[in-house]
Amino acid sequence: MRLFFAAMVLLAAARMGVAQDVGAQPAGANSEPVVLTRAAAIRSLPSEKAAEGRAVDLKGVVTWRSARRNHAIIVHDGETAVWVTLLGMSSLWERGLAPEPPVCEPGTLVRVKGKTGPGGYAPVVVAEALEPLGTAPLPEPLRLPVEELLSGSRDAQPVEVEGVVQEVTKPDGAGVASAMMVTGGHVCRVDVERGTELDREQLIDARVRVRGALTPLFNLRSQLTALKLSTNGRDDFQVMRPAPADPFQSTRVPLGNLRKFSPDANPYHRVVTGGVVTFAMPGEFFFLQDGATGVRVNSLEAEVAVGDVVEVAAFVDTTRTLAALNGAVVKKTGRAEVPPPETIEATGILQPQFRDSSRRVALADYDGRLVSLVTHVRRVEALDEKGGLGVIAESDGQAFAAVLASSGAAVPTALREKLVPGAEVRFTGLCDLTFAEKTPKLDLIGITGFRLWLRSPEDMVVLKSPPWWTAGRLQAVLITVGLVLALAVASNIALRRVLKRRTRRLEEVMRLHRDSELEFHAAREERHRLAADMHDGLQQLLVSAAYRMEAAAARMGEGPASAKDQLTAAHGALTRAQSGLRECIWGLKQVDDAEEDDFAALLRHAAGTVEHWPKGLVTVEVEGEPYSLSRQVMGSLLMLMQEAVGNACKHGKASAVKVTLHYFPERFEMAIRDNGRGFDPEQAPGTRQGHHGLESMRLRMKWLGGQLKVTSHPGNGTLIVCQVSRTAAEALLTNTGKGGHPGAGETGA
Known part of the structure; x- marks a missing residue:
């Protein structure tokens, strides 16, 4: 029994130990832990899993703290370390939504609660609560080879790296300084949180061993780009x-022997060399030349001028194809003439001569040396507002850039005006080569290009101005000619379309002209026939009836007065019918017999010849520039006017009728306004009641292809407006022997 009880206790203890290692687990043997309690489990998460924000409850010691208040810490749980960001807690504290996170110096034992995050390079913990628990010893740093450091797998782990310090920057606003150290041939940046503690003179060129957290630099694709350590202080x-003690006590090397074979080589430490300054960019770099060798020297503090003879104690830059110098300490020793520039073409710079057929070692190269080239300018650009100038030029078919720094003298206006594309210019400056490995397996190094650093505007001499007929102007002329041709083609197409459209219109007008001419002649013949029939038939009958009634009335003598009165009234009615018939016959023939095309004069004549219209009843006015109307239109409008005036007198009792002829550019309009009693057009009697006046007016306008509008109100007179398009009004202007002439239009009446 006791053995069974002991076994149960051991089993329970084992289960508790597992729970402490992996956290609470849901049902299922293969389920993942709900809460992550180990740094290794967090670091092993893929980025997409870490981005899910899994719960974290981690205990460990702080190995590093950011000098930027409540920015980040690194926590080591005894096995491995992980980055912990405090930005979320700091943001809540700054907004007053949470207490300020505690400051945990390295060596503080803490408990972190939060969730996982993908981080910039490796998975991180996004802290939501931070609780100090006491202190604990820091873990021993790892001593790893450079290749393992460069693998990035040891991110956030405590490491120890040995190398030579070549530069120490000044502390930034947060007090962080950076030491640039070379270890195993690779540059490693060391960020020091309390950078003010560093002694720059003591560290530069010293071999040091640095302890810190490995926090490699990475790019926007989360790819490792360089080594970096994060340390807490001195x-x-x-x-x-x-x-x-004295930088110039370092090994002395001729300028032409940098990084060459030597059994006593002391890599990564300072060397002492010298030469004459041939170019200087204050606060950035300058060039030294000694014999046929030129070298670029990078220095932020050196104050040198062209012609100074100097000694420099500097580190050899191992990142360039041709050796350069970094972190230089400069000592001036005198002045000397600058070596004269070598006149050469671009091909000679890009394709130097080699010692043998292996083409691996050149007899001479022009990097860092003064050269002079005759070129043709392609493009000129201002580099900044301080006078910096960049010129893209071409020499021997090779393009390169010539740069005049803004620290130099201003470019004279006369020179700037001549420095235009196409100009032939001699440039003198420092040659700065660029390289690419063409065939890495054979160690062949190829020169891909170069730039010239110009010392002053005197390094640009315009030899010949560009011809007026430049490629740019030729291009502009070709573009202009192309545009003109395009416009001509477009104009030709447009004119052809207009010609086709007008041809179709002319054909339509000619067709309408023929149709209208036939219709006009037919209508005229019919009017003449109708007028003759009415005159020879109905007119004679009316005359005969009136005569007989007049004779009957004369023979009645003293007959009944009532019978005589009836005969007299009948005689008067026949006389009026005869007068109206004469008006109708006159209207049918008047247009054809008119001596001129003046429609206004025709209307005035017609108004003056109607016997039963009071004199001065009708006035005719003209607005606009008159144009000729067809006989058909004038005849129809004349009879419409007679009908309108007759209605105004008979039914409206009007004392004045005004006829206005409007000659608009696009249409012709005749308006007839009277001052009679007026009427309601909606209630006016129609053809069923024997009134055909309005209906006949509408029909006439319909035949003409126009419109008729009647406006009237009881007590306010009547306005009749007749509208017809100008093309319809001029559709037929045939020569009838009375001065007419043919016209044109788009549509016929």
């Missing part, structure tokens, strides 16, 4: 071999 540095 105590993380241990000087293994101090720097020389």
